[in-house]
Amino acid sequence: MSSKSSEAFRPFRSTSPSVWGDAFLNYDKEDLGEVEQIVEELKEHVRKDIAASLDNPKEHANLLKQIDAIQRLGISYYFEEEIANALQYVYEAYGDDWNGGSTSIWFRLLRQQGIYVSCDTFNKYKDQHGAFKETLTNDVEEMLELYEATCLRVQGEVVLDEALDFTRAHLADIAMDPVRCNSTLSAHIQETLETPLHKRVPRLEALSYIRFYEKQASHDQSLLKLAKLGFNLLQSLYKSELSQVSKWWKGIDVLKNLPYVRDRIVESYFWAFGIYSDPKYSLARVFLAKVIQMATIIDDTYDAYATYEELEIFTEAVERWSITSLDGLPKYMKFVYKVLLDLYQEMEPIMEIEEITPLFNRSKEFMIEFIKGYMVEAKWVNEGRIPTTDEHASIAFTTGGGSLLISSCYLGMGDIITSESIKWAMSEPPLFKASSTIGRLLNDIVCYKRSEEIRDLPSIVECYMKQHEMSEEEVIEFVRKQIEDVWKDINRESLVCNHIPRSLMMVVVNSARILYFIYAHKDNFSEVGEDAKNQIDSCFIHAML
Incomplete structure (x- = not known):
């Protein structure tokens, strides 16, 4: 393909149309004043409950359970200060010697808050031979909590690695034992083993947990009501934001101007919503959704449509980042290029007001590096060679878009972005690469067959299979182990x-x-599955009753 650029040799991948059509294009603002008043009253009631529990040491175990419920119900943004103060108080009062209730909940909540409590406390669950006590298996709830706690482990925490193996094996057996658990508990255990709390998208967990929580006889009626009303208030905001991004996308008219591009604006917004759902990050969500769809345009242009020669001149134009670079580009690429420049130009004055122009400029640089990375991949594909695993890693995580997307996340978050955090984000810290690695490795596992059907860089699976003469099953198991290490x-x-x-x-x-x-299991972005579609329906269409 390197020497032929005629239309006869142009790659073209047909894409499935959006399953949403114009469902979110228009939004009629709802009058929610009465709901907002009830929410304010409920919030005050919960604040008093938290304060009362904090003042009574005998209630500290219940306080942690209350905080856990608040977080899982998706209403922690109402009580950020109260939760932070309560957990800091608990840590200062008990240190690493918590003895007021479930050690697993205590450990998980404090680590989730960024408090680096020791894992040594879990050694008390072992017998004199260093094995976990079999009596632990008699308490299924505590076994589940211990399993959830292990997912907050870091490298070198052997006791938590062992606890993970112990709880995972026993919980899997319990889930299959009709004598020990009914069908509801069995399903709950299997769901937890499949996706532990630490790996769940917070708003999706809220959606699920509200339904679970209201079935519990011990549930707090005020928390439950606040969770449902808060869910509906947020849903109204999300509908408004979806209308904004849908109108932007409608104006681009992808079907007419870029028919090869995946129309995934709703999925792009869902992606942004999964990263931050608090109402105060509305501007950031809208901008990030556009960046994700823009990255999709770039991805599809490089992988599924443009000739190699066109990609060379487009990449050079992007490096110059100027409207004067439109000359020499094919008509459709002029359109892509202008959409790209317009997107950032629209955001620039807002970034000046928020005084984060340096981070905004760095984000643009990450976009340029992202596109240059695609050019490197296109060169390898054009040469028909499978890169080594090291070569693949050197470029794949750039094109995975981690630094681009995460730096873009911070644009529009407001005054929480300090000068120190700007410097940190601009340095492309290890945390950025780790998050990007998760996405790239998962994508490579579920999508590696696709590279046989379209012009695409061979996945890490193929690279390992060729370089190390491993089977497909061995490589996938190896890569999944890598993913677990990256979580650490x-x-x-x-x-x-x-x-x-x-x-x-x-x-x-x-x-x-x-x-x-x-x-995790399939590419729910390119081809949204039924489960993902139902989740989007529930988050953005159906009110919580």
Whole structure:
């Protein structure tokens, strides 16, 4: 293909149309004033409950359970300060010697908050021979909590590695034992083993947990009502944002101007929503959704449509980043190029107001590096060679878009972006690469067959199979082990980077979570599956009753 650029040799991948059509194009604002008033009253009631529990040491175990419920119900953004203060108080009062209730919940909540508590406390669950006590298996709830706690481990925490193996094996057996658990508990255990809490997208967990929580006899009625009303208030905001991005996308008219591009604006917004769902990040969500769809345009242009010669001149034009570079580009590439420049030009004055122009400029540089990385991949494909695993790694994580997307996440988040955090983000920290690695490795596992059908860089699976003469099954198992190790790296980095606001840390953690949701089993971005479609329906269409 390197010497022929005629239309006869142009690659072309047909894409499935959007399953949403214009469902989110128009939004009629709802009058939710009465709901907002009830929410304010419920919030005040919950704040008093938290304060009362904090003042009574005998209630500290229940306090942690209450905080866990608040977080899982998706209403922690109402109580950020109260939760942070309560968990810091608990840590200062007990240190690493918590003895007030479930050690697993205590450990998980504090580590989620960025407090680096020791894992040595779990050695008390072992017998004199160093094995985990079999009596633990008598308490299924605590076994599940211990399993969830192990997912916050970092490299070198052997006791948690052992606890993971112990709980995973026993819980799998219990789930299959009709004497020990009914069908509801069995399904809950299997769902937890498949996707532990630490890997779940927070809003999707809220959607699921609200339904689970209301079935529990011990549920707090105020929390449940607040969760449902808060869910509906947020849904109204999300509909408004979806209308904004849908109108932007409608104006681009991809079917007419770029028919080879995947129309995934709703999925792009869902991706952004998975990273941060708090109402105060509305501007950031809208911009990030556009960046994700823009990256999709670039991906499809390089992998599924442009000739090699066209890609060379387009890449050179992007490096110049100027409207004067339109000359010499094919008509469709002029359109792509202008959409790209317009996207960033639209955001520039807002970034000046927020005083984060340096980060905005670095984000543009990440976009240029992202596109240059695609050119390197195109060169390898054009030469018909499979890169070594090291060569693949050297470029694949750039084209995985981690630094581009995460730096873009921070644009529009407001005054939480400090000068120190700007410097940190601009340095392309290890946490960025770790999150990007999760997405790239998962994508390579579920999509590697696709490279046989279209012009695409061979996946890491193919590279390992060729270089190390491993079978497909061996490589996939090996790569999944790598993914687990990267999760440990994410956990550690989010604990040691305590000079960065926790909200910025969680953007990166949630980025890994949404990537896990999208790519864990299939490519739910290119071809949205029924489960993913139902989740989007529930988040953006159906109110919580």
